[in-house]
Amino acid sequence: MKKSIFSLLIAVFVCLFSFSQIENPFDKVAWEFSVEQDACNATIIATISMQEHWHIGPNKLPVTSFAIPTDFILEKSDNYKVVSDVIEPEPEHSYDSIIKEDLYLHSGVIKMTIKIEILSKKDFVLKGSYAYQTCDETHCLPPYDDVFDIKVLGCSNSSEEIEEIDNSEELDSTEETQENISSDNTDTIHSQVKESSNKIVTTNSEEEDDEGKSLLLIFILSFASGFAALLTPCVFPMIPMTVSFFTKQSKTKAAGIRNAIYYGISIIVIYVLLGTIVTAVFGSEALNAMATNVWFNIIFFVLLVVFAISFMGAFEITLPNSWLNKADKASDKGGLIGIFFMALALALVSFSCTGPIVGTLLVEAATIGGIGPFVGMFGFSLALALPFGLFAAFPGWLNSLPKSGGWLNTVKVVLGFLELALAFKFLSNADLVIQGHYLERELFLAIWIGVFAILAIYLFGKITLPHDSPIERLSVGRTLLGIITVIFVIYLIPGLWGAPLKLISGFPPPMAYSESPLGFGGGGSLSNDTHSQEGSDMHLGEHGIMLFHDYDKGVAYANKIGKPALLDFTGWACVNCRRMEAKVWGDPEVLKMMKNDVVIISLYVDEKTELPKEEQDATGFVTYGNKWSNLQLTRYKINAQPYYRLLGPNNEDLENGSADYKDHGTPEAFKLWLEEGLNLYNKAK
Numbered sequence: 001m002k003k004s005i006f007s008l009l010i011a012v013f014v015c016l017f018s019f020s021q022i023e024n025p026f027d028k029v030a031w032e033f034s035v036e037q038d039a040c041n042a043t044i045i046a047t048i049s050m051q052e053h054w055h056i057g058p059n060k061l062p063v064t065s066f067a068i069p070t071d072f073i074l075e076k077s078d079n080y081k082v083v084s085d086v087i088e089p090e091p092e093h094s095y096d097s098i099i100k101e102d103l104y105l106h107s108g109v110i111k112m113t114i115k116i117e118i119l120s121k122k123d124f125v126l127k128g129s130y131a132y133q134t135c136d137e138t139h140c141l142p143p144y145d146d147v148f149d150i151k152v153l154g155c156s157n158s159s160e161e162i163e164e165i166d167n168s169e170e171l172d173s174t175e176e177t178q179e180n181i182s183s184d185n186t187d188t189i190h191s192q193v194k195e196s197s198n199k200i201v202t203t204n205s206e207e208e209d210d211e212g213k214s215l216l217l218i219f220i221l222s223f224a225s226g227f228a229a230l231l232t233p234c235v236f237p238m239i240p241m242t243v244s245f246f247t248k249q250s251k252t253k254a255a256g257i258r259n260a261i262y263y264g265i266s267i268i269v270i271y272v273l274l275g276t277i278v279t280a281v282f283g284s285e286a287l288n289a290m291a292t293n294v295w296f297n298i299i300f301f302v303l304l305v306v307f308a309i310s311f312m313g314a315f316e317i318t319l320p321n322s323w324l325n326k327a328d329k330a331s332d333k334g335g336l337i338g339i340f341f342m343a344l345a346l347a348l349v350s351f352s353c354t355g356p357i358v359g360t361l362l363v364e365a366a367t368i369g370g371i372g373p374f375v376g377m378f379g380f381s382l383a384l385a386l387p388f389g390l391f392a393a394f395p396g397w398l399n400s401l402p403k404s405g406g407w408l409n410t411v412k413v414v415l416g417f418l419e420l421a422l423a424f425k426f427l428s429n430a431d432l433v434i435q436g437h438y439l440e441r442e443l444f445l446a447i448w449i450g451v452f453a454i455l456a457i458y459l460f461g462k463i464t465l466p467h468d469s470p471i472e473r474l475s476v477g478r479t480l481l482g483i484i485t486v487i488f489v490i491y492l493i494p495g496l497w498g499a500p501l502k503l504i505s506g507f508p509p510p511m512a513y514s515e516s517p518l519g520f521g522g523g524g525s526l527s528n529d530t531h532s533q534e535g536s537d538m539h540l541g542e543h544g545i546m547l548f549h550d551y552d553k554g555v556a557y558a559n560k561i562g563k564p565a566l567l568d569f570t571g572w573a574c575v576n577c578r579r580m581e582a583k584v585w586g587d588p589e590v591l592k593m594m595k596n597d598v599v600i601i602s603l604y605v606d607e608k609t610e611l612p613k614e615e616q617d618a619t620g621f622v623t624y625g626n627k628w629s630n631l632q633l634t635r636y637k638i639n640a641q642p643y644y645r646l647l648g649p650n651n652e653d654l655e656n657g658s659a660d661y662k663d664h665g666t667p668e669a670f671k672l673w674l675e676e677g678l679n680l681y682n683k684a685k
Helices: 003-015 169-180 183-197 204-230 238-249 253-282 284-291 294-311 321-333 335-349 351-366 372-393 395-400 406-434 441-459 476-497 551-561 575-585 588-596 613-619 624-636 667-684
Strands: 029-038 041-050 071-074 080-082 092-096 101-107 109-118 124-132 144-152 546-548 565-570 599-604 643-646
Touching: 029 124, 029 144, 041 101, 041 124, 071 109, 204 351, 204 372, 238 335, 238 372, 253 335, 253 372, 294 406, 351 372, 406 441, 441 476, 546 551, 551 565, 551 599, 575 588, 575 667, 588 667, 599 624, 624 643, 643 667
Parallel strands: 546 599, 565 599
Antiparallel strands: 029 041, 041 109, 071 124, 080 109, 092 101, 124 144, 565 643
16 A cells, blocks of 8 residues: 555544544554664564454465465665565464354464664664554454664674664554553453454364364375376386396395385385475475465466476476486495485486476475475375385285286376366466456366366377377276266366355365356346346355445446445455355345345455556545545444445435444344345335
């Protein structure tokens, strides 16, 4: 938000200070800045104190979260170099079963820090900014941002902690708020935050249980991926060759089994070391940040597409021959060291098949942080290593293995199609983060339908790809897999008309992130006037409700069809807005009224989409969120969400007042409020 926007909002606050309904974010959350300096290294510290029952979002959020992160940013300067991302405590985490969303938040008193390296020998003033949104149990306040200054000693000066200097009138209000939250009040926050957060935060044991479930899921997925890699032409032929080598070259059967087991253990050690090294080099927090970063998701999308094309046979991706030659030469030494380098040679040779799978697993494991990459690589390598030990112990089983042939390339091609489909999940992640609306739900599903439809055609032998063997007849396994793929494609198609597709709910964009609110081809409407210009401005909301996101268009449409407009001041990061929509709007009787009796206008006060340039110049607002937040503040003298008002025939506010989550958070209460408003509207007509 630009400085002019902030100044305008401050002016509005000053003009309306006498209205007790207006709540200021800086009255709920106080920021205090300081610096800890050691010679040429310094740490910029933001101490954030939140009043009882209030909380903010963390700096780092999962890419699928619609919450607003807390920003803590230093301006670029030649006086110093930033050497770390924002470092923050582990956020409190819970899962809200009503809105079906993970919640992450900070409460009480926390510190966020950024490390810098001082390049200047002279003292200087470091400038930065911060932004956040604060919420309590019943509502959220509009996003707030401000700037700060801190004096930092030059590199040659002595070490000491330096407090923030005060040279901005806009900082006065923040400092006054900080004085209000005294040390005694801070203690109160610490003592009472546990009680207030019990309603929305899981206990430690529950968090540990959730983490355990995540690690178990990563292990299962990794083990399955390792088994898939085992069935590729890079790895499968190595099983009988390697086991036969150990059993024939060993003096006794027991020695052959032992050497094969050492070989399998070496495979596990190599991949587990990879996961451990990646975690150690980047750190679990950095991996998680990378996994939710726009550019990282775009880069990984490109890599997966390249790997998918390689799997399909367009070209082969291999590591440098010098690496393989060195590993192969070291394997001739014999003993345990030789066996280890034989396993390393396998890892290098099979890279073109295992590399894309390993890369995908590392990214997915990184999203849960901690030992996720370690667990992921252990599961993958265990599936890869088990056959070598088992077939060495029971060599007769080798006779039951299918012969190498064209089916191995089929497995590789199928994995290529799966990689291609998965790639678009990463592109979707990037699009969701920037709210670009380039890859919305319908386009994503259309791409998946296309990818899996071509896969089905391939499995039934109607098309062939490079390196495929001639198909004389379909095998039972290939036929069954083709049938399953066709069924999956048929399952996806209704998603274009708004079907929830629960089986893949974690992959496509959410229902609200839709290109065609009426569904592909049109279908369903708030009224019979589905082909009107106003109807084309509608958006698909929860429970199939059609609504507007623009005040003027929504009011014009309501006047045209003779129904009251329902103003819904909401936010992408407003948890209670989602609860209201899930619990109350979803009630059958309320849902019927919402679809048939009113025109809903949902105005997102935290919408980051920028207004047209001419409107920015005329109003001074930059985003739609600024515009709707100001509308709510100036018209209703309140800035909390969710907040609902019904408008009469002349766009006047009806006398039934407002509705919110605190007083109308049940279907019965909200339905009664709607009925009162509808009666008033009909009387005024």
